[in-house]
Amino acid sequence: MVQCSKLKCLNGVLTSDLQLEVQLPRHHSQVFSQSLIIGAAAKEILRSLLEASQYKVYPFGYESSLSSLKMHIWDRHFHDSNEVERVRSMPDYVVSSEKGLKLVEVKFRKRSDREGHAGVILKNSDLNRYRRYWAESMIALISPFGDRFFCQDVNNLIPGSQDTKWFSHDEFQSLREVYPETGDKLKAFAVAVDKLGNLWDEQKQ
Secondary structure, three states: OOOOOHHHHHHOOOOOOOEEOOOOOOOHHHHHHHHHHHHHHHHHHHHHHHHOOEEEEHHHHHHHOOHHHHHHHHHHOOOOOOOHHHHHHOOOOOEOOOOEEEEEEEEOOOOOOOEEEOOEEHHHHHHHHHHHHOOEEEEEEEOOOOOEEEEHHHHHOOOOOOOOOEEEEHOOOEEEHOOOOHHHHHHHHHHHHHHHHHHHHHHHH
């Protein structure tokens, strides 16, 4: 387990006792490790926002008993099978609201503009796995643009034929449309998203 001290700057925006710990594969590059840490911070930001809005958030693929299994699969380079792919692509959380339960996969992406439109780039391989194994799940997109918190059902995100595909922010809903109690808290948590975006820029330098 690795704790990233640089992310302590987020504590004032989230909760004072936030302890961010990230489980890393044994063989990894520094850039890959930083990407995992930033991804973990994004998941904690979303969880804190939802819980502050009185929604119940339960670890599923992230910080659950199956997290170690996912790392074990990564380290051992298991042959791809339906079982392996299903575990590897498990959504991060189960979120409970008055509308019921929702499987939520969290993605942090920096803004990527095309022809004057703001958007993000997602991996087609990820989308294909989510659509095949977790078709009922939703992607919660955290991105330093607009409300910062967006979401969309995976079945509404059609993969492309290349390695990645660009999606306009307009193809996502604001998180407040699905979880309305977050509406009055988005501005406060947007500060944490912007700080995370700055750390992402530092990592890429």
